[in-house]
Structure formats: C-alpha cells, structure tokens
Amino acid sequence: MDPVILEKLENCQSLPSLPAVAYQVIEHAKCNDSDSALIASILEKDPALAAKVVALSNSAANMGAMTINSVKDAITRIGLDMTMTLALSFSFAKAMYDKQINTMDHQLFWRRALVSGVLGRVLASKMGQVKPERFFLAGLIQDIGMLAFNEIEAERYGVLFHSAKEHSELVKFEQKEFSTDHAKLGAWLLANWGMPDFYVNLVRNSHNAINKDTHIDEQIVIFSGDFAELWVHKEPSLAMGHLIKKNNKCRLFSTKEISAIVDEVSSQLPVLNEIFATDVKTPFSISRLIEDAKQILVDRNMKLIGDLDKARKDASETKASEEQLKEQLKKDILTNVFNRAYIEIISDRAFRHSSDNSCPLSVMFLDIDHFKQVNDRYGHQSGDIALKQFAKTLVKASGKGCYVGRYGGEEFVIIMPGMAADRAMAIATKIRNILRKNPLQVSQSVKLPISASIGIATFTPGQHEFSSAEHLMDAADKTMYQAKKSGRDRALIFKA
Ligand SMILES: Nc1nc2c(ncn2[C@@H]2O[C@H](COP(=O)(O)OP(=O)(O)OP(=O)(O)O)[C@@H](O)[C@H]2O)c(=O)[nH]1
Incomplete structure (x- = not known):
C-alpha cells in the first residue's frame, strides 16, 4: 500500500x-x-x-x-x-x-x-x-x-x-x-x-x-x-x-x-x-x-461494432496521413518536387538497379540562367513563382519513370532510370523548348523568358566510367557548369 x-x-x-x-x-x-x-x-x-x-x-x-x-x-x-x-x-x-x-x-x-x-x-x-x-x-x-x-x-x-x-x-x-x-x-x-x-x-x-x-x-x-x-x-x-x-x-x-x-x-x-x-x-x-x-x-x-468500424476507419486514416507525412518529408516545400536528401537516396537506388540489371541511367543537372536578376528586378516572390513553374516544366517534360528534385537554390536534378544519353538529351531539348515558348508572367505587362544550363551524365553498365551514384551526379553537375561557362541556355553531355 x-x-x-x-x-x-x-x-x-x-x-x-x-x-x-x-x-x-x-x-x-x-x-x-x-x-x-x-x-x-x-x-x-x-x-x-x-x-x-x-x-x-x-x-x-x-x-x-x-x-x-x-x-x-x-x-x-x-x-x-x-x-x-x-x-x-x-x-x-x-x-x-x-x-x-x-x-x-x-x-x-x-x-x-x-x-x-x-x-x-x-x-x-x-x-x-x-x-x-x-x-x-x-x-x-x-x-x-x-x-x-x-x-x-x-x-x-x-x-x-x-x-x-x-x-x-x-x-x-x-x-x-x-x-x-x-x-x-x-x-x-x-x-x-x-x-x-x-x-x-x-x-x-x-x-x-x-x-x-x-x-x-x-x-x-x-x-x-x-x-x-x-x-x-x-x-x-x-x-x-x-x-x-x-x-x-x-x-x-x-x-x-x-x-x-x-x-x-x-x-x-x-x-x-x-x-x-x-x-x-x-x-x-x-x-x-x-x-x-x-x-x-x-x-x-x-455500438461496439459501430465503434470498431470507426476505429478501423480512423486507423486507416491515420495510416494514410502517416503516408502523407512520409511523402511530405521527401518533398521540397516550395516546388513540391523531391528534396536533395531524397534525390540522393533515389540516385543510389537507381544506380544499384542499373548495375544489377545492366540498363543505362542518366542524370541531368539544370540551373536557371541569371536567376539572381529575376529576384533583383521583380522581387523574391516572382523568383519563387519562376522556381515553381520551372519545376513543373521539368516534371511535365521528363514524364513517368523519372524523378525530379531540387538540389538547392535554382539548381534542379532529374534522375532518369533506364535512359541512355540520347533520350536524356531529347528531354533536355523538350525542356528548353517549353521554357522558350512559355516565358514567365511576372506581372500583367511583363513576360520574362527563362532559360537553363543543363549537364547530362549517363551510366552505362560495363563501361566503367562511374563507380557510384555520387560520382555520376558529380559528373552531371560539372557538365552543367561547363554549359554555363560556354554561354548558358544549352545542354551538354558529359565526356570523360
Ligand atoms: N526567389 C528565390 N530565390 C532564390 C531561392 N534560392 C536561391 N535563390 C536565388 O537564386 C539566385 C542565384 O544566383 P546566382 O548563384 O548568382 O546565379 P544566377 O543569377 O542564376 O546566375 P547563373 O547561375 O550564373 O546564371 C540568388 O539570388 C538566390 O538568392 C529561392 O528559394 N527563392
């Protein structure tokens, strides 16, 4: 007691x-x-x-x-x-x-x-x-x-x-x-x-x-x-x-x-x-x-039977909201594409899958050109709209089976399992065309053309160019910088 x-x-x-x-x-x-x-x-x-x-x-x-x-x-x-x-x-x-x-x-x-x-x-x-x-x-x-x-x-x-x-x-x-x-x-x-x-x-x-x-x-x-x-x-x-x-x-x-x-x-x-x-x-x-x-x-x-049904429903709703939360944790809040952490997980998985199944894997890095000017001239909010619209364009152009992510700032990445370099280049061209045809509506009177510099690197099992996903990503990133340096608004494919 x-x-x-x-x-x-x-x-x-x-x-x-x-x-x-x-x-x-x-x-x-x-x-x-x-x-x-x-x-x-x-x-x-x-x-x-x-x-x-x-x-x-x-x-x-x-x-x-x-x-x-x-x-x-x-x-x-x-x-x-x-x-x-x-x-x-x-x-x-x-x-x-x-x-x-x-x-x-x-x-x-x-x-x-x-x-x-x-x-x-x-x-x-x-x-x-x-x-x-x-x-x-x-x-x-x-x-x-x-x-x-x-x-x-x-x-x-x-x-x-x-x-x-x-x-x-x-x-x-x-x-x-x-x-x-x-x-x-x-x-x-x-x-x-x-x-x-x-x-x-x-x-x-x-x-x-x-x-x-x-x-x-x-x-x-x-x-x-x-x-x-x-x-x-x-x-x-x-x-x-x-x-x-x-x-x-x-x-x-x-x-x-x-x-x-x-x-x-x-x-x-x-x-x-x-x-x-x-x-x-x-x-x-x-x-x-x-x-x-x-x-x-x-x-x-x-009533118990009714309560039980409700409890089951609540449990499945809880599960659904847990799933939702998990999904949210993978996403970039502003653009709703995957965030950097999750893109790195995906790139690892895709790389392993690619080498296990002897199929190609392309990675595309994209960086919006002169993005600072958008912010400086039209304000941060317009910059945010541009980022969201850019992300949507990438999702639309790359299609199912590709994973679009925001790598940081105005830099994005697309993981393209099963795609060789030529198919990746075709998607890059598609993206550039969409961007050109759809300038960003910053205000009622101003439409702002947006372009991007794009670097592509492709892992082809058996060719031993890349030993890891990290290595492959790094190559695509560097290629994107080359595209920047060589005049922007273009797509380049990595060459060893
Ligand atoms: N609106 C907005 N701007 C961002 C965000 N993240 C990064 N930025 C801006 O992106 C700009 C990146 O500028 P820089 O790195 O100088 O590159 P840039 O102006 O795009 O020039 P290049 O890449 O060389 O073509 C900076 O002004 C950042 O403030 C964001 O989430 N929203």
Missing part, C-alpha cells in the same frame, strides 16, 4: 471501532476449541447484541420452523462457529452504521453493505457452501475500507464517491487518486482488528477480476458486491448488464438462477430490516430488469 496512505491509517484516531465483545469473539473464533458456555456468557453480557444474534440466527436460511430464543439455543441449533460469525456480523454492522459521515452517502453505503451480506449468504447456500453465514459477514464487511478512506481523506474521498456512477467506477477513481482501493484499506483494517485471514483475504480480493478458475469463496464475495449494485445503482438495468457480462465470463448462474437469487434476497430483506432497523426494498421487477439489461447489452454490442 502507498506509504502515505498507510501512515494516515496508522495515525487515524477516528477509524470505525468494534465493541469490546467483538474482540473477544474474534479471539475465540481463531481457536478451534472454543467453549460454548463461555461464548454464550460473553455475548449475553451485551443484551442488545445477544438479541440481534438470536434474530439473525432465526433469519438464517434453511433454519427450519423452530424459533431460536437464546444465544445458547443458537449455539445448539446452528453451532458455535456460526453463532460467533453472526455476533461479529452485528458488531461490524453496528461499527459501520455508527460511523455516520457526511462526505459520502452513508445510507447508500449501509444499504449496499447489508444487501451484500444477505447476498453473500444466499449465494453461498446456492453454491453449496457449508457455512453460509461466514459469507453474510464477508459480504457485509467487504467495503469497510470505504469508511477508512472517508476518515483519512474525507474531502477528496467525498468528491470521488459522489462523482462515481457505480461501484466499479469508484474503485477506478480510488486507484487513480490514491494508487490503492478500498478493498486494500478494508483488508488492512480487518487485519488490524485481528480478524481471521479468511475474511481479510476475501475482502482484499473483492475487486479482483473474475473467471471460472477464481476460488469459489472469492466468487461469492465478488458477486455479492455486483448483485448488490442492483439495489443501489441509479439505473439497475445497467448494473444488471454488468452482472450478466461478468457472469458470462465464469458461467456461474443461468438467467433463471439470477432471478431466483434476487427473489430470495427480496424475501429475506423484511426480516433483516427489522433486525437492523433499516428499510431496504427491492426497487425493480427482476424479469423486467433482465429484459432491459439484455436489450442494453444488445445495443452496446451494436
């Missing part, structure tokens, strides 16, 4: 406390050779407690017609162990009820505890447990940790309590806020009171996930809490939906059995109300509740 919470628990003066009698009962409950007469005398010292024990004994399931009249009768009739369990149940119930608190809804807590107790007993009987009363006590006290939370963290806990729509949500909130839940606090409290491990462990595990391999004792306590939600949830059909879903995981009860369990609890409530001076009623019709819950589950399933 979180050390801060533990310290607060250890130093808290106002945790619920048990009547003195309860401590003596706990001590005796732990040893196997308890003396019936001694226990009877201990319990009879507290007449209110003794009366409740007797009443609880009479209310216990399958007791037969004979009414028990005293603690001694109870011990004879139901045995020492069960009598002590009932005495403890009442002591705990009193301790829990007396701990009236404002921050959380005490009546709600109390109703839930009592119904959980009855359910523990009913479920244990249905599941063939020999001492069902032990599960009355276990069900009753399983949420006692909530009282401890409420004492050590009153305000924070009050907020959680009132924000949670249901018990399972409260447990989630506790975990998030305190890194522990009330089952752990309850187990700590019970261990502190010296309760037998049987109860301490059941309470500690009362929020565990359940499956068909879960120990039967734990299944009883976990289900007693889930069933109890039917009596305290604002929308019992939702609670029934959760219950049916959980039950499906371990296939414990049929719908008919769930219905019988609820009926059994409802029939025991009047006696329990009398003993504990409460007024807990069953606020729903069980058959209606099961039908509503099934409908909710059907609706949920339909």
Whole structure:
C-alpha cells in the first residue's frame, strides 16, 4: 500500500471501532476449541447484541420452523462457529452504521453493505457452501475500507464517491487518486482488528477480476458486491448488464438462477430490516430488469461494432496521413518536387538497379540562367513563382519513370532510370523548348523568358566510367557548369 496512505491509517484516531465483545469473539473464533458456555456468557453480557444474534440466527436460511430464543439455543441449533460469525456480523454492522459521515452517502453505503451480506449468504447456500453465514459477514464487511478512506481523506474521498456512477467506477477513481482501493484499506483494517485471514483475504480480493478458475469463496464475495449494485445503482438495468457480462465470463448462474437469487434476497430483506432497523426494498421487477439489461447489452454490442468500424476507419486514416507525412518529408516545400536528401537516396537506388540489371541511367543537372536578376528586378516572390513553374516544366517534360528534385537554390536534378544519353538529351531539348515558348508572367505587362544550363551524365553498365551514384551526379553537375561557362541556355553531355 502507498506509504502515505498507510501512515494516515496508522495515525487515524477516528477509524470505525468494534465493541469490546467483538474482540473477544474474534479471539475465540481463531481457536478451534472454543467453549460454548463461555461464548454464550460473553455475548449475553451485551443484551442488545445477544438479541440481534438470536434474530439473525432465526433469519438464517434453511433454519427450519423452530424459533431460536437464546444465544445458547443458537449455539445448539446452528453451532458455535456460526453463532460467533453472526455476533461479529452485528458488531461490524453496528461499527459501520455508527460511523455516520457526511462526505459520502452513508445510507447508500449501509444499504449496499447489508444487501451484500444477505447476498453473500444466499449465494453461498446456492453454491453449496457449508457455512453460509461466514459469507453474510464477508459480504457485509467487504467495503469497510470505504469508511477508512472517508476518515483519512474525507474531502477528496467525498468528491470521488459522489462523482462515481457505480461501484466499479469508484474503485477506478480510488486507484487513480490514491494508487490503492478500498478493498486494500478494508483488508488492512480487518487485519488490524485481528480478524481471521479468511475474511481479510476475501475482502482484499473483492475487486479482483473474475473467471471460472477464481476460488469459489472469492466468487461469492465478488458477486455479492455486483448483485448488490442492483439495489443501489441509479439505473439497475445497467448494473444488471454488468452482472450478466461478468457472469458470462465464469458461467456461474443461468438467467433463471439470477432471478431466483434476487427473489430470495427480496424475501429475506423484511426480516433483516427489522433486525437492523433499516428499510431496504427491492426497487425493480427482476424479469423486467433482465429484459432491459439484455436489450442494453444488445445495443452496446451494436455500438461496439459501430465503434470498431470507426476505429478501423480512423486507423486507416491515420495510416494514410502517416503516408502523407512520409511523402511530405521527401518533398521540397516550395516546388513540391523531391528534396536533395531524397534525390540522393533515389540516385543510389537507381544506380544499384542499373548495375544489377545492366540498363543505362542518366542524370541531368539544370540551373536557371541569371536567376539572381529575376529576384533583383521583380522581387523574391516572382523568383519563387519562376522556381515553381520551372519545376513543373521539368516534371511535365521528363514524364513517368523519372524523378525530379531540387538540389538547392535554382539548381534542379532529374534522375532518369533506364535512359541512355540520347533520350536524356531529347528531354533536355523538350525542356528548353517549353521554357522558350512559355516565358514567365511576372506581372500583367511583363513576360520574362527563362532559360537553363543543363549537364547530362549517363551510366552505362560495363563501361566503367562511374563507380557510384555520387560520382555520376558529380559528373552531371560539372557538365552543367561547363554549359554555363560556354554561354548558358544549352545542354551538354558529359565526356570523360
Ligand atoms: N526567389 C528565390 N530565390 C532564390 C531561392 N534560392 C536561391 N535563390 C536565388 O537564386 C539566385 C542565384 O544566383 P546566382 O548563384 O548568382 O546565379 P544566377 O543569377 O542564376 O546566375 P547563373 O547561375 O550564373 O546564371 C540568388 O539570388 C538566390 O538568392 C529561392 O528559394 N527563392
């Protein structure tokens, strides 16, 4: 447990406390050779407690017609162990009820505890447990940790309590806020009171996930809490939906059995109300509740299917936008042709492909002539338009299978897999013609002719002129400079 919470628990003066009698009962409950007469005398010292024990004994399931009249009768009739369990149940119930608190809804807590107790007993009987009363006590006290939370963290806990729509949500909130839940606090409290491990462990595990391999004792306590939600949830059909879903995981009860369990609890409530001076009623019709819950589950399933479809669609959209992003990372922002980094990757790949498949590879470098003047005379924006238009011309003229990239500034490159020098030269001529015929419209009145200096280098496998893509690119670049130097607006082919 979180050390801060533990310290607060250890130093808290106002945790619920048990009547003195309860401590003596706990001590005796732990040893196997308890003396019936001694226990009877201990319990009879507290007449209110003794009366409740007797009443609880009479209310216990399958007791037969004979009414028990005293603690001694109870011990004879139901045995020492069960009598002590009932005495403890009442002591705990009193301790829990007396701990009236404002921050959380005490009546709600109390109703839930009592119904959980009855359910523990009913479920244990249905599941063939020999001492069902032990599960009355276990069900009753399983949420006692909530009282401890409420004492050590009153305000924070009050907020959680009132924000949670249901018990399972409260447990989630506790975990998030305190890194522990009330089952752990309850187990700590019970261990502190010296309760037998049987109860301490059941309470500690009362929020565990359940499956068909879960120990039967734990299944009883976990289900007693889930069933109890039917009596305290604002929308019992939702609670029934959760219950049916959980039950499906371990296939414990049929719908008919769930219905019988609820009926059994409802029939025991009047006696329990009398003993504990409460007024807990069953606020729903069980058959209606099961039908509503099934409908909710059907609706949920339909929604789930819808959500799943949406999730799939979102995932493919995410994938698509990832692809888009990847594509963008390859591109030059201004001109939308490939950037230098990606062109270098392509040139490497193309070079390898070319040498592996014995096919030619041409690389063309192009540099716009006197580009500085465009910027200087007509402004940077016109320069940008010129660059974009130039890039478009290259893409259009080179066609599919070629890769156009901006190498930097006003310098561009085209990777031409499978193309020999003559085909590359034909494309260069095409580019120059398009440029000549389409002067750049810089303003309404000014059209600016643009030309480029072009260098071409071709790798022909077997001729050993170039050992790498880098080498080939370098040759095309140098050839472009030669074209510049020799008068611009021309295309030259590299010669070794
Ligand atoms: N508008 C604009 N201009 C750019 C960009 N990148 C580079 N430039 C300009 O391109 C011009 C390149 O000038 P220079 O290297 O002197 O070459 P040039 O004027 O084209 O002359 P030659 O290449 O010798 O024909 C510079 O003015 C740069 O500012 C850009 O992204 N947008």
